[in-house]
Amino acid sequence: MTTKPVLTPRITAKPFLKWAGGKGQLLEKFARLYPAQLASGDISSYHEPFLGSGAVFFNIASSYEFGSAYLYDINDELITAYRVLQKDPATLIEFLYRYQQEYQGLNDKQKAEYYYEQRNNYNLQRFNISYSRYGETWVPRAAQLIFLNKTCYNGLYRVNSKGAFNTPHGDHKNPAICDEYNLLAASKMLEKAVIRKAHFKDIRKDIGAGAFVYLDPPYRPISKTAVFKSYSKFDFTDLDQQKLARRFRDFHEKGALLMLSNSDPTNHNPDDLFFDDLYQGFNITRIDARRLINNIAAKRGVVREIVVRNY
Numbered sequence: 001m002t003t004k005p006v007l008t009p010r011i012t013a014k015p016f017l018k019w020a021g022g023k024g025q026l027l028e029k030f031a032r033l034y035p036a037q038l039a040s041g042d043i044s045s046y047h048e049p050f051l052g053s054g055a056v057f058f059n060i061a062s063s064y065e066f067g068s069a070y071l072y073d074i075n076d077e078l079i080t081a082y083r084v085l086q087k088d089p090a091t092l093i094e095f096l097y098r099y100q101q102e103y104q105g106l107n108d109k110q111k112a113e114y115y116y117e118q119r120n121n122y123n124l125q126r127f128n129i130s131y132s133r134y135g136e137t138w139v140p141r142a143a144q145l146i147f148l149n150k151t152c153y154n155g156l157y158r159v160n161s162k163g164a165f166n167t168p169h170g171d172h173k174n175p176a177i178c179d180e181y182n183l184l185a186a187s188k189m190l191e192k193a194v195i196r197k198a199h200f201k202d203i204r205k206d207i208g209a210g211a212f213v214y215l216d217p218p219y220r221p222i223s224k225t226a227v228f229k230s231y232s233k234f235d236f237t238d239l240d241q242q243k244l245a246r247r248f249r250d251f252h253e254k255g256a257l258l259m260l261s262n263s264d265p266t267n268h269n270p271d272d273l274f275f276d277d278l279y280q281g282f283n284i285t286r287i288d289a290r291r292l293i294n295n296i297a298a299k300r301g302v303v304r305e306i307v308v309r310n311y
């Protein structure tokens with residue numbers, strides 16, 4: 001007698017935070033650009049050095065099998081939240097459920113007051129957290145970040161030059177502060193991941209043949225005065241983009257499969273071939289990254305993302 005194979009349903013999860021530069025809208029287009037080895041099961045490790053909301057990681061982990069995942073970002077708060085979700089989703093959910101109950105019971109004015117109270121407390125507490133060592137302050141810290149992210153304006157994580165979170169209150173009618181199902185699914189996906197605060201220059205030893213690395217560094221500012229400072233108090237300069245390109249060549253020589261994305265500078269200046277020059281010799285593709293929102297640049301049809309691959 002033959003037995004039918006049992007199909008175990010795959011867990012799917014989406015980002016539990018909204019993050020500037022999040023790639024959620026590009027996933028369908030990206031899927032056509034992933035290496036064939038993902039579908040054939042020949043990727044032994046997946047690496048994402050500029051994790052943010054992890055849109056690409058959650059998408060890939062929802063769709064493909066691969067050995068292990070290495071997730072890194074320079075932002076302490078982000079890494080703290082990922083590690084808490086990985087280690088103790090049940091307690092995190094309890095905290096978030098409490099936030100949800102309290103917030104939803106308030107009128108609009110009280111909601112704003114509650115938000116600013118939490119934001120103030122979040123900024124003060126940053127000096128009392130040991131980010132390098134998992135401790136009892138981590139779960140409430142992660143819950144507070146998720147609460148602020150779900151209720152702030154546009155879900156934008158933005159800090160000032162001193163590192164204080166300064167996004168104003170948003171006007172979401174019914175924000176999903178505690179999306180228990182997704183948090184549990186995301187936690188399951190993170191179970192075996194290595195999650196580390198790291199600068200992109202410090203991940204070299206993890207990468208070798210059989211690795212697939214997706215790199216999504218901060219966008220290059222359109223003008224010299226428009227340096228985007230949302231992610232951390234540190235800028236990501238042209239020099240950093242150049243250093244990253246050197247790492248890209250290094251990882252390429254180590255035998256890894258690489259995909260990097262950035263906003264296409266030719267959107268604003270047709271002569272600005274910064275990335276074409278930097279990644280000369282690799283496979284460069286431009287994809288339409290127009291969003292559905294009513295955006296003037298989108299109407300003009302000049303929102304392209306540049307994607308560089310070594311395969």
Ligand SMILES: C[S@@+](CC[C@H](N)C(=O)[O-])C[C@H]1O[C@@H](n2cnc3c(N)ncnc32)[C@H](O)[C@@H]1O
Pocket residue numbers: 019020021022023024049050051052053054055056072073074075198199200201216217218219231232236
């Ligand atoms: C464009 S965002 C990534 C967005 C992500 N792909 C997503 O879908 O949400 C860039 C990320 O790089 C991180 N970052 C900035 N400088 C870094 C550095 N030197 N090394 C590692 N990560 C860095 C930022 O904290 C930010 O989360």
